[in-house]
Amino acid sequence: MTMEYTCNDCQKCAPFDVFKGTCEHSQQRILLDSPVNGCKTFVRKNQCKFCQNYCVKAGTEFVGQCHEKMVYPTMNACEKFQPLR
Incomplete structure (x- = not known):
């Protein structure tokens, strides 16, 4: 089974509503459903x-x-x- 991870699956994601959050590593706003393609700081929850x-x-x-x-x-x-x- 192949699973595509999203920002919302990362420990460094701090959601503030159902669609958006903040990446605690980059301090940038993110969409929770964005794929983590190549993110070197991704740590699965x-x-x-x-x-x-x-x-x-x-x-x-x-x-x-x-x-x-x-x-x-x-x-x-x-x-x-x-x-x-």
Whole structure:
């Protein structure tokens, strides 16, 4: 599975609304959905969607399952987080 990361997937992204944020490294305004193509300071957030235990719930776009619980893909990861390789 190939995944394209966005600025919103980076630990250095500080969102201030649903569309925009600030890159804490460059101190520039960014669009959260901008691809990180070649960003040398990108550090992936530990979110549910990047965990081996997360799976997409059938018939839904914005909800998944982890250990029998419904979770959102962008939730901060729990203590059972196992990063994707």
